[in-house]
Amino acid sequence: MSYMDLPARHKELLNLIGQKKRIPVSELSQSLSVSEVTIRKDLNQLAQQGYLRREHGYAVLLESDDTAKHLSFNHERKSAIARRAAISVCDGETVMIESGGCCSLLAEELVKTHKHITIITNSAFIAAYIRRQNGARIILLGGEYQHDSQVMVGPMLQRCVAGLAVDKLFIGTDGCNETGFMTNDEDRAAATQAMADHAKNIIILTESEKFLRTGRIPLIAYDRLAMVYTDDQLTGDTRTEMEERGVPLILARTR
Known part of the structure; x- marks a missing residue:
């Protein structure tokens, strides 16, 4: 179910x-x-x-890396983050979206509320998740398929993004440390970084609890980020810490 x-x-x-x-x-x-x-x-x-x-x-x-399972937890907070991030996208825009619960809900929000949106993604889950929405235009990047997370990774993906250029890339994260956001999957880190090289603005979508976690592999340094969207349950201390590091934050209202 x-x-x-x-x-x-x-x-x-x-x-x-x-x-x-x-x-x-x-x-x-x-x-x-x-x-x-x-x-x-x-x-x-x-x-x-x-x-x-x-x-x-x-x-x-x-x-689990199963995105469908991730959607089951903190669903209302993820939805609030997705709705707030969707405001930054204009009708007719082409955006890249990586994987994860917040990213999947953002893709759904965009095709429901915006006109003529094109979504480029390495997530087969996202492509399937929004496929029945009217007006959804999806470009699915090729690569080696990760069965649990349902994302494409590897050298083929890097070749696929080589000719692309977009204004915004939205990505998820597993945690952070003193220098930037982190992940636990080396192949997904490489895929995300390849996509980031072809985006003007790199944007993180993540629930506030991820700021209390770390990860095994660096994903994106703080100084490369255009914006971080999270929920309003982020603690004051963490918010101050992020602001001192120059991390731009927007908190989605959940209450």
């Missing part, structure tokens, strides 16, 4: 689990004002559908 087809309580459960990664059943019961018996039944259903893992007394987020 897709995220959009889930019952409202299941969506709220996934949002709560997504925020903490591992959360007691008792806390979920209190947060949603339902019995622990009911919560356990809900969690068992979600575990069977592949959204989470059950441990004794706990629900645990499943780490």
Whole structure:
């Protein structure tokens, strides 16, 4: 079952689990004002559908590169970020969009609200996700296919982008450190960097919690960024830290 087809309580459960990664059943019961018996039944259903893992007394987020799963967590915050970022795009514009939950929702928002938008992407997931939207014009870059993340990477992709030039590239991230944003996949880092070389403005879309994480591989240095869109749950300390590093921030309203 897709995220959009889930019952409202299941969506709220996934949002709560997504925020903490591992959360007691008792806390979920209190947060949603339902019995622990009911919560356990809900969690068992979600575990069977592949959204989470059950441990004794706990629900645990499943780490996965599957973008469809990523959409299930913090969906409302991702949607708010996507809607705010979409304002920066004009009708008739051609943009590049990499992969991830926020990026997928941005692509959907653009084809719903803008006219004559062209989206260049290395994400087969995004191409499939928006394929039924009226007016969606998609250019899917070639390359080696990553099955879990459903993105194209490798030397062929680098050759595909060689002749391109766009004003904006939107990308996701796994975390950050003192010099820039990070990822956990070397091939995706190389693909993103190749796309970035052909974009005037590089823009990050990410939930506020990613500022508290790091990654294994550098993705984009702060001084190359035109803008970072995140949600309004970013802490004051983190916001000050980013501003001191010269990182331009726009916070999407979620409340």
